[in-house]
Amino acid sequence: MELQFQRHRRLRTSANMRALVRENHIRPEDFIYPLFIYEGENIRKEVSSMPGVFQVSMDNLQAEMEDIVAHGIRSVLLFGIPITKDACGTQAFHDHGIVQIATRYIKEHFPEIIIVADTCLCEYTDHGHCGMVEGDKILNDESLDLLVKTAVAQAKAGADIIAPSNMMDGFVAAIRAGLDEAGFTEIPIMSYAVKYASAFYGPFREAAEGAPQFGDRKTYQMDPANRLEAFREAESDVAEGADFLIVKPGMPYLDIVRDVKNNFNLPVVIYNVSGEYAMIKAAAQNGWIDEKNTVMEMLVGMKRAGADLIITYHAKDACRWLKEAE
Template identity: 60%
Template sequence: MSIERGRFRRLRRLRQTEGLRRLVRETRLNVEDFIYPLFVVHGRGVRREVGSMPGVYQLSVDQLGAEVEELLELGIGAVLVFGIPAQKDELASEAYDPDGIVQRTVRELKKRAPDLVVITDVCNCEYTSHGHCGIVRDGRIVNDPTLELLARTAVSHAEAGADMVAPSDMMDGRVLAIREALDRAGFIEVPILSYAAKYASAFYGPFREAAESAPAFGDRRSHQMDPGNRREALREIETDIEEGADAIIVKPALAYLDVIAAARERFEVPIAAYNVSGEYAMVKAAARNGWIDEQRVVLELLTGIRRAGAQMIITYHAKDVARWLRSGRIGTALEQALLG
């Protein structure tokens, strides 16, 4: 040993008891960090579990009252709304219809819970007959004509009462188009939470079942980011901030923790990470087979996302984590301390 005996660093000293570990813990989770996704459909009395996402449901508007009551009782104060339209067409007409499913949902949520933060996903893929995020011409997704539809959608969400709009389409220039449209319509105070770094990921499969948004042909690699690129993600984030984004999202989360960390080092805006459907489904499947301790794995994963630099986490685990905390079912003092 090159260091004089007894003089080497004893880092274990601060790990000896839970009290000491709690005092020096660097990263903590809080239920208030979570944004819970909602999938809303037309009809009445609909509460349909998504087969690949146990515990996640498609809900009709009349079912939102009970859902909101549960979320608020659990301390979850923000939702991200996805709508499944009654009809689809090539121009995503219901996306910007004043009486569309998202617009109706926003009005109902704000009526029942004025203080709930209602964020709306702004995209076309759920609403187009071809399932793509933009207008399709000659088999290609065209960028600039799509911007008008996205801007109209964002304004219609703001008119319905949305607290924040979240464009997820990855068209170039969409943040600027939405910002200008919101400002012209008098919604200067409505912020934009941009999916700035959204990757063409294999982790979205269960979401496409929940949102009924699988593309009818091809894929989305012409506009979503290549998984091998990190520097490009920083250019995307910088561009969206310059165009008027108030906060940004990195999506997915677990395979892109390095992107979250790099963005946290470089930019001052709030950062959200989307803990996506495939990440959720894998944990649920492994837990149901008895291969993992679900509570500990979920807490560890979400802590890792938070440690990387995300201050908001969009996650389907939100209600489970809140329930574990409220019911005292968290297995050890360590996990309880992780939740602050």
């Protein structure tokens, strides 16, 4: 008896055949590389929980940017670590704040690089929260004014994209209005639209030195158990003028990435966060996994889920592996 069945393996017979029918691809231009700029001098400090990721001061920024460009990375996400912090995060919106200084430098020496400025207060406040604080309460509306000032200062310095990560209600509307009023109508907003109160942020808080000094961020970041809430958050940001939508973290929320991609006609960005990076690095250093193949499988999985762009600390390694495969 002749069996009738599909021969799916016909399209897997060789590396070239598999490449011919491959549905999703990773490219260097898909990546946005996070960069931690430390106020001070002679600083190039590796983050202990994130091997290969460094805090760098301005006198080391030239070499860091040359390395980034050499890898083929075209976009960076800037975080600032100031020497002094206060209750309202003054250094976030000061014209001579560390992100503004770094932005001007990069634009002068590497004008082709897209600068995405993280717009938040947590690295700049002495309490480590993303907004103004009164007692143990994080104030929403009072925080919006400071976030607008921060966004405008970053745009004045030359940032190409404003990326507010604070999760205050109305932050996109406020920042869009503030940028427009200041004459920056052409500057897009890459909103951290769907940002969960995740356990995967631990290493980042070491890198950015922005851990909350009391309580947690669960009153303004999202509950990891919720899916429908992501629709509400993204929908409001689209209505308020967002140009990109970020889902953060990455790996545990690929279903949410697909939901956002299916329901909104804006570029979707996934943030492959510090805890995800640290887990892979630790496993690879112990010889438990193949780092290259694991990272590339994860990144292509993020593209398959619907991400157009990927914020990732793996960007340098991934670009090197892509070049080696050419």
